[in-house]
Amino acid sequence: MSQGTTPPPLERQKALIERFTEASSQGWQQVWDWWSERSNPIVVKEARQSLNSNQFVICFGITLVAVLIWTMFSVFSQLPNAYYLPGGLLVLTGYFVILSFPLILVIPFTAYRSMMLEAESRTFELVSISGLSAKQIVQGKMSSACLQIAIYLSTMLPCIVITYLLRGISVSTILIYLYFMVIASVVLSAISIMIATVSRQRFLQVFSNLFILGMQLVLFYVVCAATIAFVYSFPMMSWVNAPVLISIGTIVLTTVPLCMQCSAAAIDFPSENHAVAIRSRFLVWIGTIFFWCAWVVVTTETAGHWVWIYSVLLAIFLVVGALGVSERGVLSPRAQRALPRTLLGQCTLTWFYPGAGLAYVFFTSVFASVVIGVIGFAYAFPLYSAAYQQEEETIAIGVAALCYFMLYTGLTRLIMMTVPRHIVGRPFLGLLMQAFLFALVPLLPYLVLLSLNDFRSFSYGWHQFLFVTWTISELDSGGFSSVNAGALVLLAALSGVVFLINLLMCGRDVLLLRVEVPPRVQQELASSRTPEAPVESVFD
């Protein structure tokens, strides 16, 4: 083809092309080739882009300059006393505040923007039809965030070693803060990427931009404030708090894959089955959270903790459930290729497959297992029950929370069935619907009673059974009184009806049978299984 622009010197072009297309014999070039071919192409691309762009250089420069200034300032200001007074504490606090700027603000926001920019600048489509799967794209974005974290940490490390030499601070304190900082950065990046992928529509972008900015500024402030407060309060923090560290670590470790799977699902083609992966990750995530909650109850021997644990679980399930029952997922022919074969499998595993109705039953079963687990636990370990003064209340609150989840999420699911499938942002609509139902439905009987009562306050009764917080606080204080029991029975009956309607509606999905893999796909699978003879290069 002809050339329309003035070319740079030809030798330079040639050298450049050679650098890309010749296996180099130079040591560092070989290392780069080796590393880059084994890592995600997106990481390689973003690393190159960062090196060419000003943004990374400026951020990195600012951090370095801030570290230098702080080091000089703190060392010189303490200089006369540095030999006999421990000064590490002040210096370290400064370093952590400086480090939280890239780790909490810059890196997650860069990850968010880089995902968002792909959609905005219309490059995403080209990447999505390339050989990279949705999962690889998300992993690539996540890995480049991790690479940046590593770069910032490695530049800060020498400075942090200096603080240890200045005394006044233990190695464990330094490590614990680094640990918190890194996991906060990683989980924030994963959440930012997830928000970017689910809000690619233009009208959602305004909200997501505001949300991300707000969240990160608040977190930045909180982290800085907490760093200053904690480093001063527990300078000799030791490994005694290991369970706290492990619990936070495991919860984060299970959150990140869940977020990444959700991001991949949001950008993948519609017929792909991500439901199984997302729901099994959710199971691990909620299991981890529940394990640590139970751990708190057991170690403190206080059954009263179950009240807030149930409240937290109910809140999580209401949000996740609303998102689950409003997604447009359908059991596509592709997803049906992997359906369970046996009747037993159909009855137990189909709930993991795509579809709002199946999601509803899945979340309900998980919540029910949690409640049954707690009840069983209380009976199985009477040793602990001695310390439990509120065994009855625990059971009542668990059942009530489960019923509320079934009722409101079930109603949201039924309402969302009337919303057309192709509407964008359906999950957000579902979330709004859930919030609306949850906040307004209980108000109705309340207002009716209030007006009947001449607008004077009245005490709890069976008629207020839709009022979540009131019911739970009544059960917490009063246990199974006749009034509370009546409300509970009503609630259970109503939510049971809603559950049954939903169950019947997704009966069709459960009865679906596995479909055979198309012959062309079978043919390809068979040919990929037999080892091929090395092919002659097509580029020769």
Added chain:
Amino acid sequence: MVVPSNHPMIELRRLFRFYGKTKAVNDVSFHVNAGQVFGFIGPNGAGKTTTMRILATLDTPDYGDALIDGFSVINDPDRVRRRMGFMPDDYGTYPNMNCLEYLDFFARSYGLVGRERMKAIRYTLGYTGLDKIAEKSIQGLSKGMRQRLCLGRAMIHRPAVLILDEPANGLDPRARIELRQMVLGLAAEGTSLLISSHILSELGEMCDSLGIIERGCMIVSGTVQEIQSRLMPHTNLKMKVIEQQQKLVEWLSVQDGVDAVAVDGTMVRCQILGAKSDREQAALLRAIVHEGFDVIEFSTEGQTLEDVFMRITTGAVQ
């Protein structure tokens, strides 16, 4: 890698795609075999881009299915993507990257490693003429250069099927000719191509078959000659004889199927009913010469694709 197979490389089965009341694609079916070039013509808003985006797995049809190398674009888009290269009419590029880095990224993303990747990049740079501007930042490229880069990206993994949405858009005349040669070269290697364009004469020269689409419906499809003969009821012949023009007119007017004859200086124009194949035209020429006329020029005229296109499309938009 291009693997010959016994099924069509591109196959559309009753494809429908609606945007609200707009029927962007309304029951379109056709197929393209290995090594064939299919031209997709239609006025603005006809549904070409929509059809191609569905084939490129970027959109899903409301009804119907499309197969690339036997794989459904709905249920096996991952397998389709490995076999297909798509050049959209409107696309974005990355900031802070040069052409070489851009191609390198896509080569890696298709899983090309080591020598294979290096060769692919070098081959593509040479094929698209980008080797002279390899170092230029993408943002500084002209429209035509970006078109070439996008084409290079679409073909870097040597797909069996290439879908090009208005590839000639923004190319200079010389580059257009080179594009045509490239397309014919790729087809000769066995690649199936689907090309949309507004420039009909160009499509006629590089396509084996054509489809004309308007308001989402495929009005006509077939080989270039089939379309011409189906839609042009007449064959217009133009001949130049040294003398005896009037006598030739008289002779022609009594021949079978001749509709009208006119003389225009040394030229004799003749309209024959129905489409005549090259062989039939040769037979007529032989008869004329046999009658003793000194023919020095004999050709068909006025049957360009533009004429066909203008005849059958109404230019209506929805």
